[in-house]
Each structure stands twice: as structure tokens, then as C-alpha cells.
Amino acid sequence: MTGPSYSSASVAEGPNRGPAGATEGAPSPLFAEDATLGYGRVAISEGLTVEVPEGEFTVIIGPNACGKSTLLKALARMLKPAAGRVVLDGKDIHSQPTRAVARRLGLLPQSPIAPDGITVADLVARGRYPHQGILKQWSAEDERVVGEAMEATDVTDLASRGVDELSGGQRQRVWIAMVLAQQTPLLLLDEPTTYLDITHQMEVLDLCGKLHRSGRTLVAVLHDLNQAARYATHLIAMRDGAVVAEGAPAEIVTAEAVEKVFDLPCRIIEDPETATPLVIPRA
Amino acid sequence: MRTATTASPAAFRAGRAKAIRLGDYSIRVRGRTIAALAAILVALAGAVAWTVSTGSFPLAPDRLWAALNGAATPAEEFIVWRIRLPRLATALAVGACLGLSGAIFQTLTRNPLGSPDILGLTQGASSGALVAIVFLSGASTTVVAGSAAVGALGAGLVIYLLTRGTDPSGYRLVLIGIGVSAILAGVNGYLLTRSDIIDASRAVFWLTGDLSDRNWDQAATVASVLVVGGIAAAVLARGLEAMRLGEATATGLGVDVGSTRVAALITASVLAAGGVAVSGPLAFVALAAPHIAARLTRSGRSFIGAMLVGALLVTAADAAAVSGIGERQLPTGVVTGVVGGVYLMWLLVIHRKKGVMS
Numbered sequence: 029m030t031g032p033s034y035s036s037a038s039v040a041e042g043p044n045r046g047p048a049g050a051t052e053g054a055p056s057p058l059f060a061e062d063a064t065l066g067y068g069r070v071a072i073s074e075g076l077t078v079e080v081p082e083g084e085f086t087v088i089i090g091p092n093a094c095g096k097s098t099l100l101k102a103l104a105r106m107l108k109p110a111a112g113r114v115v116l117d118g119k120d121i122h123s124q125p126t127r128a129v130a131r132r133l134g135l136l137p138q139s140p141i142a143p144d145g146i147t148v149a150d151l152v153a154r155g156r157y158p159h160q161g162i163l164k165q166w167s168a169e170d171e172r173v174v175g176e177a178m179e180a181t182d183v184t185d186l187a188s189r190g191v192d193e194l195s196g197g198q199r200q201r202v203w204i205a206m207v208l209a210q211q212t213p214l215l216l217l218d219e220p221t222t223y224l225d226i227t228h229q230m231e232v233l234d235l236c237g238k239l240h241r242s243g244r245t246l247v248a249v250l251h252d253l254n255q256a257a258r259y260a261t262h263l264i265a266m267r268d269g270a271v272v273a274e275g276a277p278a279e280i281v282t283a284e285a286v287e288k289v290f291d292l293p294c295r296i297i298e299d300p301e302t303a304t305p306l307v308i309p310r311a
Numbered sequence: 312m313r314t315a316t317t318a319s320p321a322a323f324r325a326g327r328a329k330a331i332r333l334g335d336y337s338i339r340v341r342g343r344t345i346a347a348l349a350a351i352l353v354a355l356a357g358a359v360a361w362t363v364s365t366g367s368f369p370l371a372p373d374r375l376w377a378a379l380n381g382a383a384t385p386a387e388e389f390i391v392w393r394i395r396l397p398r399l400a401t402a403l404a405v406g407a408c409l410g411l412s413g414a415i416f417q418t419l420t421r422n423p424l425g426s427p428d429i430l431g432l433t434q435g436a437s438s439g440a441l442v443a444i445v446f447l448s449g450a451s452t453t454v455v456a457g458s459a460a461v462g463a464l465g466a467g468l469v470i471y472l473l474t475r476g477t478d479p480s481g482y483r484l485v486l487i488g489i490g491v492s493a494i495l496a497g498v499n500g501y502l503l504t505r506s507d508i509i510d511a512s513r514a515v516f517w518l519t520g521d522l523s524d525r526n527w528d529q530a531a532t533v534a535s536v537l538v539v540g541g542i543a544a545a546v547l548a549r550g551l552e553a554m555r556l557g558e559a560t561a562t563g564l565g566v567d568v569g570s571t572r573v574a575a576l577i578t579a580s581v582l583a584a585g586g587v588a589v590s591g592p593l594a595f596v597a598l599a600a601p602h603i604a605a606r607l608t609r610s611g612r613s614f615i616g617a618m619l620v621g622a623l624l625v626t627a628a629d630a631a632a633v634s635g636i637g638e639r640q641l642p643t644g645v646v647t648g649v650v651g652g653v654y655l656m657w658l659l660v661i662h663r664k665k666g667v668m669s
Contacts, residue, residue, distance in 0.1 A: 106562050130565025137559030141421070145609075150328070157553050158565035162546065166330035166339040210564070 057082050057245065058103055058121075058133070058214060063112035065095065065102050065269075071110065072098045073269035080214070085240040086247045087260035091290050095269040096249045097138070097218055103247065104135040104216045130158035134212040136203055138219050142191040148202050149187040152178055155209030177208035180242075181235060197228025204235060215239065217248040221255070233259045253290070257281050258304045265289045281305035344616070347607040351619045358626040362402070363395045366633045367640075393526075400530035401589060402522050402629045402643075403622045404537050406596060408586035410621020411537075411544055413597030414604070414614050415579035418551045419572065420481035426598040427463070427583035430488030433597075434495035435466025436587040437518055441502040444514045448507075455517065456529070460588035466491055467580030471573070520591035520644025522629050529589050536585030537618075543578040544614050551575055552612055593644050595651020596624050603654070624650070 059079035066072045072095040080086055080103065088096040101107040102114055105121045114121045121129060134155075142151060155177065156170045178184045181201045186194065191202060200220060207215060217236070221229040229252075237259055240246050250256045256263060257277040265273040265280065267289050273280045286294050286307055299306040330337050364370045368390050370378065377383040378391040409427070416425040427433050439462020443455045450458075473487045499518075503511060550571040554561040558568050583597065603624075604616030628646040635641050 104563060106559055126562070126567050127565035130563065133563075135559070135563030137557065137563065139557065140560040141555065141557040143555045153328075154553060154556060154564065157549070160549070162549065163336045163338070166328070166337050167332070167335075171330070207563070216563075 055082065056080055058114070058116050058247075060099065060102055060109070060114045061112055063102060063109040063114060065098050065107060065109055067098075067107075071269070075112070076270065077112075078103075078264060078271055078274075080245065080247050081262055082245055083243070084245060084262040085236065085260050086245075086262040086264060087256040088247065088249045088264045088266060089251075089253055089256045089289075090266035090272075094266045096264075096266050098269075099266065100216055100218050100247065100249050104133065104218075105129060106135070106137075127158045130210060130212070132212055133214040133216065134207040134210040136207050136215070136217045136220060138222065140203055142199070144192070146191050147187070148183055148189050148191055148194070148205075149174070149178070151191050151202055152183070152205045152209050155206040158210060173211055174209050177205040180208060180239070181205040195228070196224050197231050200224060200228070200232050201235060204232070204239075208239070213243075214245045215247070217246065219249050219251065221250065221252070229255065253281075253286070253307050254299070257306070258299060258302050277304055281307065341608075341610060344608045344610060344613060347604075347609075348613075348616060348619060351604075351607065351616065351623060355619060355623045355626065358623055358630060359399060359403075362399050362626055362630040362633070363391065365630065366390075366395070397527045397530050398522055398525045398629070399626065400527070401525040401533060402626045404530060404533035405522070405586040405590040405593065406600070406622035406625030407618040408533060408537050408540065408582045408621070409593065409597040409625070410600035410604070410617040410619070411540060411614055412579045412582035412586065413599075413621070414601040414612075414617035415544060415547075415551070415575050415582070416597070417601050418555060418612065419575050419579070420484045421555060422481045422485050423602065424598070425481065425485055425488075426601075427579070427587070428592070428594065428598055429485065429492065430470060431466045431491035431495055432463045432470075432580060432583045433587055433592040434492045434499065435469075436460070436463035436584060437499050437592060438462045438495050438502070439465070440517050440588075440591070441499055441506075441514055444510050444517065445502050445506040448510055452529075456532075456588040459591075460584040463584035463587055464580055466495065467576065467584070471576055516642065517591045519642040520593040520647065521642040522590055522625075522632075523640070523643075525589070533585050533589050536581060540578050540582040540585070541618070543574065544582075547571060547575050547578065548612070548614055555612075590625070591644060593625060593628070594648035595654070596621055596628075596647050599651045599654050600624055 056079040059077070061077055063076045064071055064074045065076060076099065078099060088099060090096045098107065102109055105114065105126070108122055116124065116129060116132060153166075153170070153174050156174065159170065160166070175184070178187060181204050183198065183202050183205050186198060186202070191199060194202065204217075204220070220232050220236070224232065233255060236246055236248060240261070260277055263274060263277050263280055264271055265285065272289050273285050281296060283294055283296050286292055286296070293310040295308045295310065296305050297308055298304075328339050328341050330339050364372065364375050370387065370391070374383055374387055375391065378387045381388065383391075413426040416427060416430060417423060419425065436459040440455050440459040442462070443450045443458035447454060469491055470484065470488055473491075474484050503514060506514060550561070550566045553564050553566045554568060554571065556564075561568050587593075600621035601617040604613045604620045607620070608616050624647065625643070628650060629643045632641040632643045632646045
């Protein structure tokens, strides 16, 4: 981790940055700097500067088409900025070998594809790809790490089951196990709760919280503002391709901010379970 | 419901793969895959023995052995060394090239129909061969084969250019391939109408696919294409396997998806071009071989399995073609077409019953 020649600029530009003592001054392992992001000639974001604070559970929220998934794709090097850059460990992410990046940063995309008939253990083992080679196909270390990843996500008992037999929640835990087997300090999750029912959403978010507490830096795109406020330690709110607010949920989730981001008149009360902000739309 | 778990290596090993380790190096093998490959090899050995001993001049095992050791009559040695063995070697190499090409295309497109036949490479080879036969009347076999290879690679290039820089999903590749295929079929029909009767009959024979009168030079050419393509496939195999999880997941795992896709497209096109140029379009081999291999090994991928099954299909089909119906020998492509067509229909029936197609 190199010294942050960047942080002064990005902190100054980031509006409403919460005081968040834990992140103050800590070098960010991953950030976008003055990035123009888009597809073809359509720009979604211009001059976007966002940093992922180390050790936090960052959740990106915002209305549909606000550019949150686009930002995540750029941070995961799936989308190359048309201008500006994304920096991982002090270097442009696109200048680094993609396999080396895969040992630092794990990604769970929105709709991964499980090959027909693959077993849970085999799928999780795919996460070892960046640590393997044509003559290093399955080391004792690979076996140990895959076992640990399955245990951490509570899928060990499913090891020999076919992935296509599992429930949506189990399947998502298996995919997370695969990304964990990559052994990366940074995890990026693109809408990990989409298509799941409420129980399984909570299950996946609890797992994310557990992974965060075990020392990983997480970034997730979520749709549900209340879930984001409950689980995130750092929120990034986007609208029209720009960051509107960022900081700790308790600091930035205010009625005015929610109205500004989502056009939703609302009241904020305290979540009786977790004391985090709870957004109640006005009747 | 979650259940309490203990770290259970036994449950984990249920993945059935075992590792063979030597110091820092390790390879992963499955018992089922090894057993299936061994069974395919046995069948292949049977097909080889059948090919070299039957035909219009049957050879008993002792005469065959004598011919192989240079202790037979000149006629027997000529038949074995100058006719049957080169033809056999060509059949093995062509089958392996087509099987491997199909396996790469199916992995790349994530589509069970992804094969050089469907994607237009075979039609491209036909166009190339027809151009040589029709416009260079009396062109040598070598010129026709070279022109066919150029045609196949040209079709591959067109497909690449049309899919480059766009949504790179497998469906798009298959749909564009079908379009290219249809256009080239029209071109081929036109070329046939332009030809005189002698060239036309030669063209039709080429278009059926056949392995008669192959010599060692042709066998060596296909074999070298197979070696180069095989090495490239071995290097690309891990990345392609990761890409079966989707482009985004593969990128996350550290696969350079763009360059892997281009390299795989080139490798599969060269393999198809090499095979088809020498044999003509042997229908269904590239399509069916990977499916049969996947079914036998019970794993979605087996490039080695697809190569061996391809070699087996072409060798067995060629032996059946030589045996012929009654007294008459058939072109090899007729046999692969009939067998492959039946297999494909069977696969579709199974597909409808089980609702899956690997």
C-alpha cells in the first residue's frame, strides 16, 4: 500500500464526506479518479471521483440508471474509463496483469452462470483460478482454502450437491464462497440480493456483514435503502451518474438527502432493531 | 434451513476430482474421465484394426503383421503402407482436429450448436474448394485443399470482424455464423451452376467429404495443424473453462476474456480449416464429438475426449464407408452425415425429456 498522492483531491471533491474516524487519512486501496464511464458513446458518469475506504462495508445506492452498477463495473476493471482512471494499490488497475488484480480484488457479478451439472465443491474450486497454472492445478493450499470458503459461507454440507438443485439463497452463498476462495482482501458484489426473497436477502447480507467483520473491505450495490442503511458502514448515494452524498449511514441518511436522491418524500425514524436510520415513505 | 457443520474433508472430496502432486506441481484428474478416455482408446484401437484389415483386399492378422514388418508380398505392403495407413492417419488427424474445433467453439459460444458446421466455417471451406475446382479447372488436390483452408479461415475472419467490439455473448456469435453460413450456401450453389459437368461432379464429390486416396503428405499436414492447435487449446483450456461461468465472472477471476476469446476463435478456425481442407466437410463430426465426449466423461469439458471421439467417429465412419453397401464404396461424409444426423435427433429427444443439454 503506497502513500496516497490522490486522497487530498478526492476527499476535497467528495461532497458530504462523513467524519468517519476509521477512514480518516487511511490510504484507499481502490478509487476512481476523474473517471468518465459509459458504454459506447453514451456517458453515464463524467469526472467521477470515488474512493473505497479500507476496511469498510461500502454500499452504493441510488435510483435505477443512476450509474451505480456502472461504477462497480469500473472499480472491478470490467469497464475501462473513457477518461480518468481507476487505481488499485496506487497503480492504474488496467496497467496491472488481470490475474494479479484477481488476487487483490474479488468480484461477484449480477448474473453469473453455473455450468450444467456442476457440483458446489467444483464451483467453489473455480475461485482458485488466479492462484493456479497449467501445471499447478490443485495444490494442498487450494484444497484447504476451498474448504475454508465453504465453511465460512455454510455450504460445506452441500459440497457434493449440484448447484442447479439449490435454492436461490444457497446458490448465492455458493457464489460468494467461490469469490472467497480467491482470497482477496477486497470484495465487490453487484446486487447480491436481487431475485432473492426477504429471508435469503437477510441471509446474504448477514454473511456480508460477517465477512466485513473478519477484516475484508466490501463494496456492494444494493437496491433497498433500509438494508443498505442497516448493513453498510459507508454509504455512497448516486444520482444521474454523480455522487450526491457519502459517509456513514447515520450521518447522511436524512429526509432531505433521500428526497434529493430518490425524489421520495419520507420520514426517517430509528430502526428499532439496529438503531440505524429507517426510511418511511410518506403516505 | 442451515445445519451445523464441521469441516468435513470427506464431504468436500465428493467432488470426485483427485490431485496428483509432485513438489510444487499438481494436476487434477477424475477417475470417471480416465476410465472414459481409456474406453474411447480401446474402441479407437478396434476401429484402427478394422480399417487396416478390411476393404476390397481383406488382410488376415498374420498377413497384416507381416506387411507392417516388411515381410509380406509387394502387393500387400503397397496396400498397407501406401493406401490404408496414410488414409487411416489422415482420418485420425482430421477427426481429432474437427472434434477439438467443435469443443472449443461450443465452450466459447456456451451453445451446444456451436461448431464449424453451424458457424459457417465449413461452408467457407466449401466456397474455397469450389472456387478452385470451378475457376481453376483441373486444379490439383493440394490447390483445392489450400483454397478450402483459405475459405474456412476467411469465414472465421468475417465472423470475428462482425462480432468484435459488440456484445460478445454466445448467441450473437451463433446467429452471425448462421447468417454467414446461409450466404455462403448461396454462393456455393451459384458456383456449382457455373461449372461444367466434370468439374461439377468433382465438386459434389468434394462437398460430400471423403478420405479416399490420401497420401502421407496430407496426413502430415493435418497432423501438424493438430499439434499446433492442440498446444494452443491446452494453453487456453483453463481460461475457456472459467469463461463458462460468464464473461464477468471470468474477468473477476483474472481471465483476459478479450484475448482468450480471439485466441480461441483463431485456434478453432485453424483446426476446422485444417481438417475440412483435407477431408471435405465431414458432416456432424465437430458438432457431435464434444457432446459424446461430455456424456462419456460426465464432465462438461474434455478437449482430449472430444479429440479422441472425433478421431474415432471419422475412423469408424471411414471403415464403414470402405465396407460400403454391397460392392459399392461410399464417400466418408455420407456415413458421418447419417450417423451424426441420427445422433443429433437422439440428443434432441433426450434434451426434451431431461430438459438439459450440456
